[in-house]
Amino acid sequence: xxxxxxxxxxxxxxxxxxxxxxxxxxxxxxxxxxxxxxxxxxxxxxxxxxxxxxxxxxxxxxxxxxxxxxxxxxxxxxxxxxxxxxxxxxxxxxxxxxxxxxxxxxxxxxxxxxxxxxxxxxxxxxxxxxxxxxxxxxxxxxxxxxxxxxxxxxxxxxxxxxxxxxxxxxxxxxxxx
Amino acid sequence: xxxxxxxxxxxxxxxxxxxxxxxxxxxxxxxxxxxxxxxxxxxxxxxxxxxxxxxxxxxxxxxxxxxxxxxxxxxxxxxxxxxxxxxxxxxxxxxxxxxxxxxxxxxxxxxxxxxxxxxxxxxxxxxxxxxxxxxxxxxxxxxxxxxxxxxxxxxxxxxxxxxxxxxxxxxxxxxxxxxxxxxxxxxxxxxxxxxxxxxxxxxxxxxxxxxxxxxxxxxxxxxxxxxxxxxxxxxxxxxxxxx
Numbered sequence: 001x002x003x004x005x006x007x008x009x010x011x012x013x014x015x016x017x018x019x020x021x022x023x024x025x026x027x028x029x030x031x032x033x034x035x036x037x038x039x040x041x042x043x044x045x046x047x048x049x050x051x052x053x054x055x056x057x058x059x060x061x062x063x064x065x066x067x068x069x070x071x072x073x074x075x076x077x078x079x080x081x082x083x084x085x086x087x088x089x090x091x092x093x094x095x096x097x098x099x100x101x102x103x104x105x106x107x108x109x110x111x112x113x114x115x116x117x118x119x120x121x122x123x124x125x126x127x128x129x130x131x132x133x134x135x136x137x138x139x140x141x142x143x144x145x146x147x148x149x150x151x152x153x154x155x156x157x158x159x160x161x162x163x164x165x166x167x168x169x170x171x172x173x174x175x176x177x
Numbered sequence: 178x179x180x181x182x183x184x185x186x187x188x189x190x191x192x193x194x195x196x197x198x199x200x201x202x203x204x205x206x207x208x209x210x211x212x213x214x215x216x217x218x219x220x221x222x223x224x225x226x227x228x229x230x231x232x233x234x235x236x237x238x239x240x241x242x243x244x245x246x247x248x249x250x251x252x253x254x255x256x257x258x259x260x261x262x263x264x265x266x267x268x269x270x271x272x273x274x275x276x277x278x279x280x281x282x283x284x285x286x287x288x289x290x291x292x293x294x295x296x297x298x299x300x301x302x303x304x305x306x307x308x309x310x311x312x313x314x315x316x317x318x319x320x321x322x323x324x325x326x327x328x329x330x331x332x333x334x335x336x337x338x339x340x341x342x343x344x345x346x347x348x349x350x351x352x353x354x355x356x357x358x359x360x361x362x363x364x365x366x367x368x369x370x371x372x373x374x375x376x377x378x379x380x381x382x383x384x385x386x387x388x389x390x391x392x393x394x395x396x397x398x399x400x401x402x403x404x405x406x407x408x409x410x411x412x413x414x415x416x417x418x419x420x
Contacts, residue, residue: 004409055412084409095201102193133338134203134276137224140333141198149354151334153342164417168344171413172351174406 002058006170007079008049008065009104010089011097015122015157016065017049019089022163024051024063048075053167061167070103085170086110086117089157090139092124092132098142105146116173117148120155120166180267182234182289183244184260186307187253189227197227201252202276209274218243219269223280223311229253230280230311232289234267259308260296264289278336279386281312324360324379328393329353331382340381344417345370349378353388359395 008016020028028051049065064079066072068088086108090096110117119139124132136152143150151169156162189197202224213219218235231247233240248256268289269275280286290297290312300308331353340346349369352358369375382388 002409053416055409055416059409059412061413092203095204098193098198098200128207129338130276131203131207133278133336134206136336136338137276137278138199138202141196141224142193145193145196145198149333151337151347151350153337165342165347167413168417169347169351171410171417172344172348173355175348175410176352176355 001060003060003062004084005062005064005079005082006085006087007083007108008063008087008089009068009076010122011068011091011094011100013094014068014089014091015155016067016089019087019120019122019155019157019163019166020049020051020063020065022157022160023053023167025054026052028063028065048078068100068104070100070107073107076104076107080108083108083113083115084174085166086115087166087170088117088119089155090119090121090135092121092127092135096135096138096142101142102145105143105148109146110150111147114177116170116177117150118166118169118173119143119150119152120157121152122155122157124154125156179237179263179265180234181237181240182232182260182262182264182268182293183240183258184230184232184308185244185247185256185258186310187229187231187247187256189224189229189253190251199224199229205252206274206276211273213243213273216243219267219272219274221269221272221275221277221280221283221286223277226310228307228310230308232269232286234264234269257304257307259300259304260293262293262296264292268292278339279384282384282386286312322376322380322383324376324390326392327360327390328357328395329360329363329379330357330389330391331387332389333387335382335385335387339385340378345374346378349375353382357389357391357393357395362395 008019010016028049051063053061055061061084066075066079108115121132121135132154139152153165153169155165189199192198192200206222216239218233218239220231220233222229222231233243268285277283331350334350334354363369363375364372379388
């Protein structure tokens with residue numbers, strides 16, 4: 001089996017579990033637990049969510065949803081090798097945790113490892129275009145510190161058409177990478 | 178009515194290992210828009226190379242109060258007033274605070290700069306240096322819209338709030354961000370739409386100030402420019418096409 005790996009990383013509530021669920025062809029293996037503090041939702045990912053897309057009988061893309069907080073670096077370690085793509089989810093409305101974002105980019109080093117990478121902004125439904133544009137500029141500034149030239153796209157993790165934009169984009173980047 | 182206009186440059190605070198990231202930019206714009214709408218202030222904000230440039234225009238007192246508050250704001254530092262002048266008409270009507278990425282290409286900004294050119298000529302060397310981060314004083318060279326015989330490269334991915342995401346556009350961006358490519362190869366590949374569609378994309382990239390057009394000679398690319406796994410690419414593309 002030729003199995004490629006896509007890592008989806010994001011902070012609490014960014015939409016990792018939802019995105020894996022939307023893209024996966026199998027019922028995802030989810031590792032959510034009830035939160036002990038108020039994070040705006042009842043459950044949050046504490047391990048790796050796993051889903052899969054079969055491209056043919058011998059080729060698959062494994063989807064790995066991993067918490068974005070650096071205390072979960074041991075999980076990052078598990079998915080970092082030989083990635084086909086790295087997706088960082090950023091929730092619109094939250095100011096990105098730049099220190100954590102910085103650690104994440106340092107850890108995965110997409111430029112050095114030539115990993116196709118993109119940032120997907122989620123929860124943009126009611127956002128003003130100019131504010132999404134401002135968040136895009138914030139994110140691009142952080143990426144530029146790491147010398148990473150990556151697209152920042154808007155994604156509705158619940159919508160299959162929107163979610164597959166991520167696959168389109170990473171596939172295009174890998175084509176020329 | 179006489180309006181007061183202030184142009185200033187400031188530095189974002191060092192927040193990531195000595196780098197200056199415009200943290201909270203979307204919140205700044207959101208709050209500025211709400212407050213400015215209440216006080217009749219209009220203007221623009223832009224960020225480049227660790228610095229902010231903001232222009233605010235409105236009633237004399239309202240601008241004075243706002244600028245005092247801006248100077249005390251802890252989210253930036255080293256506020257340097259570039260211009261403080263009066264005008265008869267607004268340059269940014271309807272924009273309670275618009276974030277702009279390529280300010281030098283913004284017609285209303287360029288119009289204002291033409292109007293205040295005598296003041297710009299009198300700027301100190303330090304102010305001129307700061308201001309040149311955003312505007313070269315010339316207004317940018319005219320774009321060459323004829324790409325025949327040229328080579329192309331993207332300096333960054335476009336802001337997808339300014340241009341509609343589509344698979345074709347994304348393929349083109351992926352190719353042009355990966356290195357310099359000849360216009361002829363882009364057309365010949367057939368992967369990026371018709372000549373008219375490609376030219377439209379390229380002109381939009383020029384408006385965003387992210388396209389480099391040069392006379393560099395690029396060797397002809399074979400196999401559709403593939404550098405990654407063609408087999409996996411084709412399987413994934415087929416999967417996405419079939420939906």
